[in-house]
Amino acid sequence: MNDELEPRTERVRLAAAGARSTTTAVLSGQGTREVLKSRVFHALLFLAVSLALIGLGALLVDAFVEGEGRLSLNLITNANSNDPAEAGFRTAIVGSLYLILFVILMVVPIGVGAAIYLEEYASRERWWNRVAEVNIQNLAAVPSIVYGILGLAFIVRGPIDLGFMLFAGSLTLTLLVLPTVIIAAREAIRAVPPSIREGSLALGATQWQTIQRQVLPAAIPGILTGVILAISRAIGEAAPLLLLGAATFVTFDPQPFNADTGWTALPVQIYNLAVRPQEEIREVAAAGIIVMLAVLLLMNSFAIWLRNRYEQKW
Amino acid sequence: MEARDIGASGPVGVAGRLEAPSRRLGEKAIFAALALCAALSVITTTAIVISLIGPALGFFGEVAPGDFFFKAEWAPAQELFGVLPLVVGTLSVVLWGLLFAIPVGLGAAIYLSEYARPRVRKVVKPVLEILAGIPTVAIGFFGVSLVTPLLQDIWPGEFLGGPPGFFNAGAAALCIGLMIVPIISSISEDAMRAVPGGLREGAYAMGATKRRVATRVVFPAALSGIVASIVLAFSRAVGETMIVLLVAGNTPNLSLNPVEPIQAMTAYIGVTATGDIATGTIEYDTVFAVGLLLFAITLVANLISIRLVRKYREVYE
Numbered sequence: 148m149n150d151e152l153e154p155r156t157e158r159v160r161l162a163a164a165g166a167r168s169t170t171t172a173v174l175s176g177q178g179t180r181e182v183l184k185s186r187v188f189h190a191l192l193f194l195a196v197s198l199a200l201i202g203l204g205a206l207l208v209d210a211f212v213e214g215e216g217r218l219s220l221n222l223i224t225n226a227n228s229n230d231p232a233e234a235g236f237r238t239a240i241v242g243s244l245y246l247i248l249f250v251i252l253m254v255v256p257i258g259v260g261a262a263i264y265l266e267e268y269a270s271r272e273r274w275w276n277r278v279a280e281v282n283i284q285n286l287a288a289v290p291s292i293v294y295g296i297l298g299l300a301f302i303v304r305g306p307i308d309l310g311f312m313l314f315a316g317s318l319t320l321t322l323l324v325l326p327t328v329i330i331a332a333r334e335a336i337r338a339v340p341p342s343i344r345e346g347s348l349a350l351g352a353t354q355w356q357t358i359q360r361q362v363l364p365a366a367i368p369g370i371l372t373g374v375i376l377a378i379s380r381a382i383g384e385a386a387p388l389l390l391l392g393a394a395t396f397v398t399f400d401p402q403p404f405n406a407d408t409g410w411t412a413l414p415v416q417i418y419n420l421a422v423r424p425q426e427e428i429r430e431v432a433a434a435g436i437i438v439m440l441a442v443l444l445l446m447n448s449f450a451i452w453l454r455n456r457y458e459q460k461w
Numbered sequence: 462m463e464a465r466d467i468g469a470s471g472p473v474g475v476a477g478r479l480e481a482p483s484r485r486l487g488e489k490a491i492f493a494a495l496a497l498c499a500a501l502s503v504i505t506t507t508a509i510v511i512s513l514i515g516p517a518l519g520f521f522g523e524v525a526p527g528d529f530f531f532k533a534e535w536a537p538a539q540e541l542f543g544v545l546p547l548v549v550g551t552l553s554v555v556l557w558g559l560l561f562a563i564p565v566g567l568g569a570a571i572y573l574s575e576y577a578r579p580r581v582r583k584v585v586k587p588v589l590e591i592l593a594g595i596p597t598v599a600i601g602f603f604g605v606s607l608v609t610p611l612l613q614d615i616w617p618g619e620f621l622g623g624p625p626g627f628f629n630a631g632a633a634a635l636c637i638g639l640m641i642v643p644i645i646s647s648i649s650e651d652a653m654r655a656v657p658g659g660l661r662e663g664a665y666a667m668g669a670t671k672r673r674v675a676t677r678v679v680f681p682a683a684l685s686g687i688v689a690s691i692v693l694a695f696s697r698a699v700g701e702t703m704i705v706l707l708v709a710g711n712t713p714n715l716s717l718n719p720v721e722p723i724q725a726m727t728a729y730i731g732v733t734a735t736g737d738i739a740t741g742t743i744e745y746d747t748v749f750a751v752g753l754l755l756f757a758i759t760l761v762a763n764l765i766s767i768r769l770v771r772k773y774r775e776v777y778e
Contacts, residue, residue: 158657158660166664168669168677169664170667192569192571192576193572194568196572196573196585199565199566203591203592205607209603257501264492264495265499268495268496279502282503285506288759290701290755294509296509296512305512329502355487355491383598390734417599418706418707421602439596439599443595
């Protein structure tokens with residue numbers, strides 16, 4: 148009973164407060180002042196939106212203007228070099244590709260599995276399921292550098308002890324994007340209407356058969372969209388990799404399972420170039436940013452296309 | 462909301478009552494495997510806590526916690542372990558950043574939820590969300606190559622002690638602010654749109670102007686969501702590494718002045734723990750002590766924001 152009443156009183160209070168303040172305003176003859184204030188308020192709101200959009204625009208234009216001089220094919224095909232005119236991102240791009248490949252291979256089954264469990268099996272009455280849920284929401288907002296510490300202490304050293312290999316970076320990034328994938332996959336699974344499940348169960352399918360043959364196929368576009376968006380976060384992530392040995396100057400393609408050869412990734416190399424004071428090296432960093440943003444744009448467009456292509460109205 | 466509840470618990474209830482006579486080992490194995498996937502998230506949290514607390518305990522065995530939290534000098538090379546300069550450095554960047562991001566983010570949210578035509582909203586909202594997807598390395602580069610020089614050019618003389626240097630907290634704050642604007646605008650806008658139309662219509666019927674409806678009715682009604690978005694933005698800003706590393710510098714500095722260089726907690730971790738630092742040294746352990754503090758701050762902020770979001774969902778959805 149109380150649960151029912153509580154929000155209503157809250158609503159009533161708000162409505163009453165709004166009504167009271169307007170009535171006093173109307174009665175005290177603030178009409179013309181109010182018109183002026185409204186205009187100013189509208190203008191300020193518009194200014195706020197414009198500031199954010201200008202910031203975004205300036206960021207993109209700045210990267211393009213600074214790096215445009217170095218945009219050429221050898222930016223992608225050359226390895227890193229001390230000569231800024233020859234320096235390219237091949238080793239970093241290959242490193243990022245390996246990283247992302249392993250992240251996808253691990254995060255998709257685990258993330259979708261966890262989402263199925265939480266949406267289809269877990270009963271909200273059990274405390275451990277609620278703990279898992281809050282825990283995932285919290286993990287999604289843990290600073291990425293803390294994942295770096297976890298990777299350093301648990302994966303590179305400590306219990307797993309892989310050493311500074313690229314695969315340790317993949318494992319760490321997997322843990323980093325896992326909460327995002329789970330949350331997105333849950334949204335997608337939740338959007339499948341219950342009638343589909345009930346129909347399948349009524350025909351005698353077991354719960355797993357229902358999930359496997361009805362729920363998952365219907366949810367796959369949504370899940371894929373979420374996964375792509377989560378992966379694009381992993382592509383741009385540099386902070387945790389700094390702690391996992393990715394900071395080294397590398398001129399040869401990485402071997403993902405070799406802890407002695409050294410490796411790097413696209414955002415880490417961009418960082419290493421951006422901290423140098425020389426103008427020519429900064430130009431290379433800007434060109435690298437253009438490459439990275441282009442890759443992200445491509446992935447995001449694909450995600451949007453996927454969403455529109457398979458968007459389903461029930 | 463109702464449909465969602467049926468979706469989550471209905472099939473479980475049905476399967477429970479209509480349990481098959483055979484034991485269906487395959488189904489049970491699948492259930493176990495899926496539960497294990499979900500458990501991995503809890504294991505991750507435990508691992509984070511263990512990996513932070515172990516070395517941090519080692520650190521506090523050698524450095525008194527009182528010295529760590531309250532001494533004002535941070536220079537691990539000279540065995541000075543007062544973390545205050547790092548905390549204040551982080552706060553300087555975060556608070557100045559919020560000073561930019563809260564008005565801009567809330568302004569954008571009110572505009573999108575109350576003022577913008579549906580077509581404008583449909584374009585502007587995703588464009589703003591692009592900002593959230595831009596790698597922070599790129600935002601940091603933008604800070605070094607454009608924001609800092611711009612600030613130096615337009616700085617009014619000796620205000621706050623002269624134009625900012627190459628590394629400064631102010632430019633980092635603007636970049637962080639830009640990064641968290643979409644977090645504030647997007648979650649706040651969701652909260653404002655969840656306010657039932659009836660409340661707005663009631664106020665309009667009483668003769669309220671649009672501005673009054675937005676500020677006196679919608680804004681207070683969505684307050685818990687708005688606060689949640691700001692707390693979450695705070696947590697993101699505190700945990701951001703690349704921007705502060707590139708723009709704010711690496712000088713521990715007990716100052717909130719935006720023209721001065723600072724070192725944030727994340728930047729200290731990022732710079733100190735790069736690769737080949739020797740295990741077991743006190744310097745190695747400082748990384749974990751600072752990391753634990755960072756984790757604790759963001760954990761508290763995250764839990765507050767999760768709770769607040771749940772509150773506005775319960776009230777209106």
